[in-house]
Amino acid sequence: MNDSEPRNPFTKKGFIVGAAIVGALALSAIVLGVTSLGTGGGGTKTAAPGTPTPTSTVSADAESVCGLSGYEETGILTAPPTTEWTIVGTMAAPSSAEAGPGETDSDGVRTCYAHTAEGALFAVSNLWAMGSDARLAPLAVEQLTAPGPGRDAAIAADTQQSNTGTSVQIAGFKVLSYDGENATIDTAFELNTGSLISFPSAVKWIDGDWKLVVTDEGQPPFRPTTLQNLGGYIVWAGVQ
DSSP states (O other): OOTTSOOOGGGSHHHHHHHHHTTTOOHHHHHTTOSSOOOOOOOOOOOOOOOOOBOSSOOGGGSOTTOOOOBBSSOOOOSOOOOEEEEETTEEEEEBTTTBOOEEOTTOOEEOOOBSHHHHHHHHHHHHHHHTSTTHHHHHHHHHBOSSHHHHHHHHOOOOOOOOSOOEEEEEEEEEEEOSSEEEEEEEEEETTSOEEEEEEEEEEETTEEEEOOOTTSOOSSOOEEESSOTTSEEOOSOO
């Protein structure tokens, strides 16, 4: 590559390290340094949607850590959920009495989400928002990443976020898969430049809450890609 060729921002060291420090949380650390985006090679696989299956008897393992009701073994979302939005860091974060977050600690870490497809969506969205805050991001990684070498790698990483004047907000979503134990949520983001990005996230139900899944290197299992529009996504935004 010569100096005149544009570089793919997703191959830059800053992107890789930025993804590692917060797993897949710090979209700001990843995206706010991006001035132009090439179409990435996303490896996501879509799952056939299922019909929500509420279960009347919830086992101890399936119960929410803070007692939020609701449990689905399968589920999809076909419309935007009723949502209250709060700015966390630089991003609007969703909340509802049913889906969560059910708890916010003294540091501002937002935890405890319903054991439903909607709860998984709210968990992922709040993880992204907390990742936009340099103070909250490492705390969220520590509390809300699935245990394992990937979590350890993300905690051990050391990356500083920089302010480039670019901001990003949630614009929509797709539930790619949900089986009660694992969920993959594809979030569409809009930059203040008008560009749109897709970035799927995987979460797993562990110890009464949704925890982010990362690779053993502490990086996201999926890659972001650019979008031409929000076709196929459910439009859902706290900032218009």
